[in-house]
Amino acid sequence: MALNVVILAAGQGKRMHSDLPKVLHPLAGKPLLGHVLDTARELGAEKICVVYGHGGEQVRSALNAPDIAWALQEPQLGTGHAVLQATPTAVPSAPTLVLYGDVPLIRATTLRRLIEAAGAGSLALLTAHLDDPQGYGRIVRVAGKVTRIVEEKDADDAERAIREINTGILVAPTAALARWLPTLGNRNAQGEYYLTDIVALAVAEGVPVVTAQPDEVWEIEGVNSKLQLAALERVHQRNVAGQLMEAGVTLSDPARIDVRGQLSCGRDVAIDVNCVFEGRVELADKVVVGANCVLKNCRIGSGTRIAPFCHIEDAAVGADSIIGPYARLRPGTELGRDVHIGNFVEIKNSTIADHSKANHLAYVGDATIGSRVNLGAGTITCNYDGANKFRTVIEDDVFIGSDTQLVAPVTVGRGATLGAGTTLTRDAPPDQLTVSRAKQVSVAGWKRAVKQKKG
Ligand code: UD1
Numbered sequence: 358m359a360l361n362v363v364i365l366a367a368g369q370g371k372r373m374h375s376d377l378p379k380v381l382h383p384l385a386g387k388p389l390l391g392h393v394l395d396t397a398r399e400l401g402a403e404k405i406c407v408v409y410g411h412g413g414e415q416v417r418s419a420l421n422a423p424d425i426a427w428a429l430q431e432p433q434l435g436t437g438h439a440v441l442q443a444t445p446t447a448v449p450s451a452p453t454l455v456l457y458g459d460v461p462l463i464r465a466t467t468l469r470r471l472i473e474a475a476g477a478g479s480l481a482l483l484t485a486h487l488d489d490p491q492g493y494g495r496i497v498r499v500a501g502k503v504t505r506i507v508e509e510k511d512a513d514d515a516e517r518a519i520r521e522i523n524t525g526i527l528v529a530p531t532a533a534l535a536r537w538l539p540t541l542g543n544r545n546a547q548g549e550y551y552l553t554d555i556v557a558l559a560v561a562e563g564v565p566v567v568t569a570q571p572d573e574v575w576e577i578e579g580v581n582s583k584l585q586l587a588a589l590e591r592v593h594q595r596n597v598a599g600q601l602m603e604a605g606v607t608l609s610d611p612a613r614i615d616v617r618g619q620l621s622c623g624r625d626v627a628i629d630v631n632c633v634f635e636g637r638v639e640l641a642d643k644v645v646v647g648a649n650c651v652l653k654n655c656r657i658g659s660g661t662r663i664a665p666f667c668h669i670e671d672a673a674v675g676a677d678s679i680i681g682p683y684a685r686l687r688p689g690t691e692l693g694r695d696v697h698i699g700n701f702v703e704i705k706n707s708t709i710a711d712h713s714k715a716n717h718l719a720y721v722g723d724a725t726i727g728s729r730v731n732l733g734a735g736t737i738t739c740n741y742d743g744a745n746k747f748r749t750v751i752e753d754d755v756f757i758g759s760d761t762q763l764v765a766p767v768t769v770g771r772g773a774t775l776g777a778g779t780t781l782t783r784d785a786p787p788d789q790l791t792v793s794r795a796k797q798v799s800v801a802g803w804k805r806a807v808k809q810k811k812g
């Protein structure tokens with residue numbers, strides 16, 4: 358069904374005490390408004406109109422997309438005035454759904470129910486019954502039928518006692534909306550053009566006013582402060598953790614995982630506490646992630662174990678490998694099968710083929726490393742001369758002794774061995790020992806200096 362979606366995002370967000378516009382504050386790594394846009398897309402909205410505020414160019418450039426129409430609301434004279442800015446872009450024959458850019462966790466299932474309740478010609482309000490309705494507009498009913506909405510600031514004591522509240526989210530017949538909005542007045546406690554006043558107009562015209570409720574109360578909660586932002590972040594993370602466990606992932610503690618993007622897991626994946634997943638992360642079957650790891654945009658092959666305290670970004674790790682503890686895989690790292698990367702090893706823009714190992718204290722940058730290679734402790738690729746980067750090539754079955762520097766561009770031939778402490782500045786031939794090291798000498802009869810006695 359065709360649908361117009363209007364997202365109100367012009368509010369200032371004073372209580373965030375931030376230079377960043379409120380709707381750009383991230384929840385699970387994505388701007389609040391981004392969550393709402395994605396939900397609108399899930400509903401199959403053809404046209405989404407975002408009402409943005411003065412100084413909101415930042416909002417526009419952060420989230421612009423071909424399916425969004427932007428309507429500037431300046432000055433901000435209330436929610437009714439805000440929706441009015443969006444009516445020119447709406448398709449009159451399709452209903453209009455009004456969402457809020459700072460209510461990020463509203464779900465498509467709830468909205469579909471609201472859209473269904475509205476049908477072709479009704480005004481449908483998403484309402485909720487709250488124990489503490491303070492701050493919200495109240496739904497006034499007479500003989501069970503909604504007659505109007507009264508804002509907290511305009512309400513009398515009896516109205517304030519009503520526990521059914523207006524979430525602000527509604528579906529309206531678009532042609533009627535375009536007719537009602539220009540007629541709104543602003544003679545109320547806040548001097549604003551209230552969108553909520555369309556309810557009384559609908560009733561007066563005999564347009565049916567119906568209501569629907571969200572599945573969960575957190576769906577309708579808005580973000581006005583960092584406290585509320587953090588509370589909704591926890592709700593979201595709890596939901597994601599729940600989905601992962603439903604799908605068979607073992608989480609040591611569902612309260613101690615943060616997914617800021619898309620995490621997809623195979624069978625029998627286990628994740629220990631305090632791990633953060635960002636962007637798109639794929640963990641294949643039987644992957645184990647140790648405590649305190651940060652994984653961003655990466656693929657981890659089946660059976661691989663990531664030990665605690667690893668940082669992996671824009672990288673791919675093959676199957677049956679062991680990474681960490683304390684390993685850092687930087688962008689452009691591609692590891693084959695059964696690769697071992699140990700503590701304090703940093704790898705960047707490099708490929709390492711099957712069965713190779715770098716178990717301790719190494720820097721591998723801009724390198725192509727073959728199979729069954731052993732990189733000793735303290736191996737460093739000197740890839741940068743201060744101006745340009747160069748590649749190091751290490752062929753299959755090479756053994757690199759400890760504390761070796763490979764000054765790129767340089768190639769170590771298949772089967773070669775580099776002696777410990779070598780500074781390699783020219784290619785090392787295959788199958789030979791190459792060593793650059795001052796000859797060891799021992800001085801017979803040498804005496805260590807002794808401290809002279811004073812006076
Ligand atoms: C509004 C409703 C109230 C409801 C509550 C739910 C009205 C008059 N009242 O009140 O019944 O219970 O939401 O949270 O609609 N905005 C604009 N431009 C404006 C004014 C607001 O874009 O000129 C946006 C804000 O950024 C915000 C949303 O609209 O996202 C709601 O505005 P806000 O001022 O928070 O409305 P409330 O007074 O809370």
Ligand code: MG
Pocket residue numbers: none
């Ligand atoms: Mg207000």
